Amino acid sequence: MASPNTTANIVELAAQISTAVAQLQEQLSAQGAPSPSFAEDSPENFPPNVSHLKDTILDATANLHEMLLDPLALLFKFASISNLVSIDAICRYKIPDMIPPGGQISFEEIAEKTGLQKGVVRRFLRHAMAMHILREVEPEMVAHTSISKFLTIPYINGWVNFESKDTWPATTRVVDAIQKWPNSQEPNETGFVLANNGKTVQEVVTTDPERAMRFGTGMQAINHVPGYAIEKVSTVYDWTSLGDARIVNVGGSRGQAAIELAKNFGNIKLLVQDGAGMIQGAESGVPEELKGCVEFMPHTLFEPQTVEAPVYFFRMVFRGLGDKYAVEVLKAQIPVLRPGVKILLQDVVMPEPGAIPLCRERVARAVDLALECFSNGRERYLDEWKALLAAADKRFVLHKVYVPKDSLLGILEVHWDESGAGEV
Numbered sequence: 491m492a493s494p495n496t497t498a499n500i501v502e503l504a505a506q507i508s509t510a511v512a513q514l515q516e517q518l519s520a521q522g523a524p525s526p527s528f529a530e531d532s533p534e535n536f537p538p539n540v541s542h543l544k545d546t547i548l549d550a551t552a553n554l555h556e557m558l559l560d561p562l563a564l565l566f567k568f569a570s571i572s573n574l575v576s577i578d579a580i581c582r583y584k585i586p587d588m589i590p591p592g593g594q595i596s597f598e599e600i601a602e603k604t605g606l607q608k609g610v611v612r613r614f615l616r617h618a619m620a621m622h623i624l625r626e627v628e629p630e631m632v633a634h635t636s637i638s639k640f641l642t643i644p645y646i647n648g649w650v651n652f653e654s655k656d657t658w659p660a661t662t663r664v665v666d667a668i669q670k671w672p673n674s675q676e677p678n679e680t681g682f683v684l685a686n687n688g689k690t691v692q693e694v695v696t697t698d699p700e701r702a703m704r705f706g707t708g709m710q711a712i713n714h715v716p717g718y719a720i721e722k723v724s725t726v727y728d729w730t731s732l733g734d735a736r737i738v739n740v741g742g743s744r745g746q747a748a749i750e751l752a753k754n755f756g757n758i759k760l761l762v763q764d765g766a767g768m769i770q771g772a773e774s775g776v777p778e779e780l781k782g783c784v785e786f787m788p789h790t791l792f793e794p795q796t797v798e799a800p801v802y803f804f805r806m807v808f809r810g811l812g813d814k815y816a817v818e819v820l821k822a823q824i825p826v827l828r829p830g831v832k833i834l835l836q837d838v839v840m841p842e843p844g845a846i847p848l849c850r851e852r853v854a855r856a857v858d859l860a861l862e863c864f865s866n867g868r869e870r871y872l873d874e875w876k877a878l879l880a881a882a883d884k885r886f887v888l889h890k891v892y893v894p895k896d897s898l899l900g901i902l903e904v905h906w907d908e909s910g911a912g913e914v
């Protein structure tokens with residue numbers, strides 16, 4: 491199925507843009523929200539009720555723009571690895587932090603503060619400015635845009651660092667890894683491993699605290715992806731329907747999602763399981779009033795589950811695993827499963843081409859390749875989820891899929907059904 495947007499001609503696209511922009515402006519004005527701009531105080535997000543208009547405009551403008559590019563120009567736009575050079579440089583030297591809010595700084599001063607030659611500063615900055623990151627308000631004087639202001643958030647700066655030092659070198663080796671180990675599902679046969687002297691992500695983060703910190707900071711930035719903020723975990727599923735349930739949160743990291751759920755649903759208790767290193771000291775992050783509602787237990791994904799509970803919750807765990815390992819994790823839960831137990835998988839159900847706005851589809855497909863790069867993990871289409879469950883045991887029955895508006899991070903509700911009656 492081809493993306494429907496590619497069939498519109500330039501006049502139709504221009505008309506779509508014109509109509510949707512007028513509607514967007516009308517809605518923003520009615521809500522007293524500012525018109526989008528690169529001004530440094532421009533809000534990061536639009537009001538949520540205009541997201542459909544934003545999607546329409548982003549898709550139509552992208553299609554119009556890309557339709558007008560020559561083939562080489564289009565390839566250059568998407569293959570342009572030099573973009574990360576200037577972004578890396580300005581973040582590594584923390585240049586956005588040097589600009590006073592509402593003020594400006596000269597190339598000369600930046601050169602003094604960074605120890606770089608002024609010509610080098612100018613080169614990096616003007617490249618970044620061509621992407622709307624920073625602006626030259628008068629010759630050789632630099633001020634913020636909304637984008638450079640965003641880069642002053644410490645963990646966003648940290649995410650750029652992660653992208654430059656960890657993601658980028660590994661990504662350049664993805665196709666090499668596929669050539670070397672075709673169809674591999676092994677976490678030690680990836681682009682990341684080729685770029686890191688044979689070490690897996692797990693080996694790197696458990697032996698190198700500086701890099702572990704970078705990975706952690708990189709993950710924090712995910713909160714800015716629509717639907718991925720930890721606060722959203724409470725809204726994506728009807729947790730009250732579980733009653734006074736005890737939930738085992740497998741691969742629950744340091745309890746971020748569990749704490750969020752405990753805050754909002756006083757009647758549920760959560761046991762967070764993760765590797766011993768990951769949960770070490772995590773109890774101290776549980777707010778006083780939630781102590782006893784969120785507990786921790788060292789437990790690896792592949793060990794047979796030992797805790798009996800009515801609900802098992804996995805958030806963004808399966809996407810990091812190839813099918814072979816994902817099946818093993820499901821099988822590891824079987825010893826404690828009883829009829830009616832729910833297994834909630836919060837992960838992405840990959841959309842078919844054209845099923846969601848192109849701007850979102852591109853993000854989903856980019857993340858899918860990143861999962862390949864880091865661990866031979868993957869996003870899964872609905873039929874692949876079903877096949878995965880069936881491969882583990884036919885008593886894992888998919889009951890329902892919840893996909894929130896504006897996000898792909900949904901919940902697959904799976905029941906342990908000894909009748910093997912099939913999905914609803």
Ligand SMILES: C[S@@+](CC[C@H](N)C(=O)[O-])C[C@H]1O[C@@H](n2cnc3c(N)ncnc32)[C@H](O)[C@@H]1O
Nearest residue numbers: 741742743764765768789790791792805806807
């Ligand atoms: C992408 S993170 C998701 C973390 C958390 N569920 C969340 O949503 O923020 C994957 C989690 O799986 C855990 N994990 C990966 N392999 C594991 C293993 N073999 N045993 C235990 N935990 C593991 C990691 O430590 C990490 O916390």
